[in-house]
Amino acid sequence: MSLLMCDQLTMAFGGLQVLRGLSFAVEPGQIVALIGPNGAGKTTALNLISGLGRPTSGAIRLEGRSIAGLAPAAISQLGVARNFQSLRLFLNMSVLENMTAVGYRRARTNTLQAVLWTPAFRRDAALWRARAEELLGLFGSRLGPHRYDQPAYSLSYANRRRLEIARALMTRPKLLLLDEPAAGMNPHETDELAALIAALPRRFGLAILLIEHDMGLVERVADQVIVLDHGAAIAVGSFAEVTADHQVIAAYLGQSARAAPDEPPEEEAP
Amino acid sequence: MNTPTIGHEEWAVELEARRDWRRDRWGWLQHQARQAPSAALVGLPLALALALALLFGNDYILRVAGTACIYGVLAMGLTLVVGQAGLLDLGYVAYFGVGAYAYALLASPQLGLHTPIWLALPAAIGAAMAAGLLLGVPGLRLNDDYLGIVTLGFGQVIVLLALKLDRLALPWAGATLDLTGGPNGILGIDPPRLLGWAPATQGHWLLVLAATLLAVLALASRVVDAPLGQAWRALREDPLAAAAMGLPVTRLRLLAVSSGAAIAGLAGALFAGWQGAIFPVNLDLSLLLTLYAAILIGGLGSLPGALVGAALLAALPEILRDPALGRALVYGGGALALILWRRWPGAALLAAGGCGIAIAASLATQADVTLAGNLALVALPIVLAALPLVRRPWQRLGLQAFTLVLATFAWETRLAAEPGLARPLLLGVALIAMLIVRPHGLFGRQRVTVV
Ligand SMILES: Nc1ncnc2c1ncn2[C@@H]1O[C@H](COP(=O)(O)OP(=O)(O)OP(=O)(O)O)[C@@H](O)[C@H]1O
Numbered sequence: 096m097s098l099l100m101c102d103q104l105t106m107a108f109g110g111l112q113v114l115r116g117l118s119f120a121v122e123p124g125q126i127v128a129l130i131g132p133n134g135a136g137k138t139t140a141l142n143l144i145s146g147l148g149r150p151t152s153g154a155i156r157l158e159g160r161s162i163a164g165l166a167p168a169a170i171s172q173l174g175v176a177r178n179f180q181s182l183r184l185f186l187n188m189s190v191l192e193n194m195t196a197v198g199y200r201r202a203r204t205n206t207l208q209a210v211l212w213t214p215a216f217r218r219d220a221a222l223w224r225a226r227a228e229e230l231l232g233l234f235g236s237r238l239g240p241h242r243y244d245q246p247a248y249s250l251s252y253a254n255r256r257r258l259e260i261a262r263a264l265m266t267r268p269k270l271l272l273l274d275e276p277a278a279g280m281n282p283h284e285t286d287e288l289a290a291l292i293a294a295l296p297r298r299f300g301l302a303i304l305l306i307e308h309d310m311g312l313v314e315r316v317a318d319q320v321i322v323l324d325h326g327a328a329i330a331v332g333s334f335a336e337v338t339a340d341h342q343v344i345a346a347y348l349g350q351s352a353r354a355a356p357d358e359p360p361e362e363e364a365p
Numbered sequence: 366m367n368t369p370t371i372g373h374e375e376w377a378v379e380l381e382a383r384r385d386w387r388r389d390r391w392g393w394l395q396h397q398a399r400q401a402p403s404a405a406l407v408g409l410p411l412a413l414a415l416a417l418a419l420l421f422g423n424d425y426i427l428r429v430a431g432t433a434c435i436y437g438v439l440a441m442g443l444t445l446v447v448g449q450a451g452l453l454d455l456g457y458v459a460y461f462g463v464g465a466y467a468y469a470l471l472a473s474p475q476l477g478l479h480t481p482i483w484l485a486l487p488a489a490i491g492a493a494m495a496a497g498l499l500l501g502v503p504g505l506r507l508n509d510d511y512l513g514i515v516t517l518g519f520g521q522v523i524v525l526l527a528l529k530l531d532r533l534a535l536p537w538a539g540a541t542l543d544l545t546g547g548p549n550g551i552l553g554i555d556p557p558r559l560l561g562w563a564p565a566t567q568g569h570w571l572l573v574l575a576a577t578l579l580a581v582l583a584l585a586s587r588v589v590d591a592p593l594g595q596a597w598r599a600l601r602e603d604p605l606a607a608a609a610m611g612l613p614v615t616r617l618r619l620l621a622v623s624s625g626a627a628i629a630g631l632a633g634a635l636f637a638g639w640q641g642a643i644f645p646v647n648l649d650l651s652l653l654l655t656l657y658a659a660i661l662i663g664g665l666g667s668l669p670g671a672l673v674g675a676a677l678l679a680a681l682p683e684i685l686r687d688p689a690l691g692r693a694l695v696y697g698g699g700a701l702a703l704i705l706w707r708r709w710p711g712a713a714l715l716a717a718g719g720c721g722i723a724i725a726a727s728l729a730t731q732a733d734v735t736l737a738g739n740l741a742l743v744a745l746p747i748v749l750a751a752l753p754l755v756r757r758p759w760q761r762l763g764l765q766a767f768t769l770v771l772a773t774f775a776w777e778t779r780l781a782a783e784p785g786l787a788r789p790l791l792l793g794v795a796l797i798a799m800l801i802v803r804p805h806g807l808f809g810r811q812r813v814t815v816v
Pocket residue numbers: 108111113131132133134135136137138139140180
């Protein structure tokens with residue numbers, strides 16, 4: 096069974112059709128990239144999967160269970176985590192607190208135990224902190240111990256993106272939704288991130304649905320690429336396959352590309 | 366992985382550190398407040414003040430200290446709801462009222478009930494929590510301003526109920542029941558009696574109230590550090606992101622409102638027992654304003670800040686009651702503010718002279734200066750509004766000096782004699798000055814909304 100199944104998703108805001116019959120699947124352990132021009136509806140699809148909106152029609156299944164229209168918190172408890180393209184950290188909290196705040200109700204101990212400072216609570220808190228440190232450690236010194244107590248608003252944009260990914264991992268997701276994680280990063284930082292993303296599925300046993308405009312990153316990490324244009328998938332396949340597709344070239348380069356359909360894709364297939 | 370990060374971030378970090386230690390006059394204190402656990406930070410001065418009051422204080426001082434304790438408990442509960450969970454609860458005093466009236470009904474001759482404290486106190490707290498939930502459930506879908514409006518209305522409904530429930534019609538008995546005593550309130554409320562001991566003197570009461578304060582402080586500071594507190598702050602920062610990370614937003618909001626209500630209910634029950642009576646006027650809007658002023662001055666979300674703010678606001682009206690002390694406070698505070706406020710260096714120099722002349726003038730003219738004082742009072746806001754418009758240095762300095770003289774004159778002739786008007790006015794001025802100079806309060810952390 097697929098981890099995630101989207102079937103004929105449509106979404107309309109008033110009269111604006113943003114998604115028109117989008118179908119795709121994500122298998123366990125897979126990295127699937129969702130690419131497409133600005134306004135194609137990529138973020139909207141991600142919002143629907145994470146519960147920030149109910150599709151106008153169509154089905155979303157997580158491990159066979161319908162999750163369309165569930166509350167975001169419920170979907171998160173089922174094992175879906177995400178970052179935000181527009182960055183939504185808890186700005187006035189420390190880096191470490193951004194991580195551990197996710198622990199409420201996921202931890203094994205309750206508030207009474209916390210107030211009484213019981214040994215069980217202290218063990219639990221130490222575990223959560225260790226997990227937070229481990230996940231921040233994925234980014235090496237960039238989110239190193241010297242940053243733990245700094246407020247999130249003091250981080251650079253690239254570090255905010257990193258912290259959002261680490262925070263999402265705190266929820267132990269089965270499916271990680273990444274919306275343009277490399278936006279605002281320089282080529283060197285993007286390389287770093289690509290190595291990290293490629294390693295995540297094995298290390299944490301999760302699958303990734305990735306939205307990204309940086310084609311180098313997509314080429315490096317994606318097992319499968321879905322090209323979205325005007326709310327529908329126009330191509331599905333490996334990176335090499337979809338970049339060779341005429342429709343894709345047309346969607347990205349506009350009408351002029353249609354005149355010369357035989358031009359080879361810019362990127363060399365791996 | 367070890368490439369150094371780019372400039373602006375390092376700068377922001379350094380800026381924070383500098384602000385703590387050099388630029389900011391409160392930086393040192395704030396730093397200490399951050400380092401020391403809040404219980405120790407507040408516990409020590411509190412114990413000291415308590416010992417002093419008990420050793421040297423008369424009943425009046427003990428009473429003021431007791432009021433400060435009640436305000437302190439209330440302010441801590443409010444700062445949990447507003448500062449930590451970020452919910453604008455303007456009905457907070459209603460929970461205080463529900464707790465007070467519930468305790469009064471259970472332990473007074475009003476209904477002939479004299480329930481023991483171990484039953485009456487939890488019942489009062491429970492009633493307040495129930496009121497909190499009652500309001501919390503429909504208010505759940507509301508945000509910020511709308512929540513504020515709904516809760517404000519609810520608070521007024523409780524006051525109305527207290528006023529009107531002295532003639533509750535019982536159709537089946539064909540009679541009316543006097544539940545709340547209407548405007549006359551409920552009298553003869555039992556003091557809390559535990560293990561045969563009940564507070565009999567103001568000193569005893571202060572011990573009870575201070576012990577409660579410490580207990581609430583300990584509990585609240587643990588909750589703030591617990592995962593629940595972190596989740597509340599996450600909710601305050603970004604409810605949508607909190608929900609997407611799996612935090613139960615609804616449940617967290619209800620927990621915040623009902624925790625605050627429980628604390629307010631506890632304070633209400635103790636207040637009723639302490640006064641031996643409870644009246645609808647105890648629940649009026651001025652208490653809400655006082656509490657909000659306390660948590661804003663102390664720093665939103667900070668427990669030690671709430672306590673310091675509460676102590677200041679309990680002491681302020683008492684100081685103003687005495688004309689000599691009031692004068693010292695107004696002129697001392699005014700001069701200090703002018704010196705601290707770097708934009709007014711010249712005016713600070715002129716302040717002393719201007720004030721002196723004005724005092725001399727108002728005291729020398731034993732004649733009736735009421736009319737002149739009224740005129741000064743009207744002119745003062747106009748001059749204040751004109752101040753920012755004047756740009757030329759000399760004109761500006763002149764107008765500043767004139768403002769000071771006018772303010773002094775108005776104070777000496779009109780306001781000093783009318784504490785009822787002077788108190789809220791001074792409080793308002795202090796709050797505005799605070800929000801301009803130090804928007805995050807004495808103990809609060811600087812917050813950023815858009816970066
Ligand atoms: N809540 C909303 N109400 C109305 N229109 C919306 C809403 N959300 C998105 N849209 C519209 O839907 C379209 C697709 O938006 P979406 O954010 O999904 O695009 P995207 O593929 O993520 O683009 P980008 O690459 O720029 O992030 C846009 O035209 C946008 O204006």
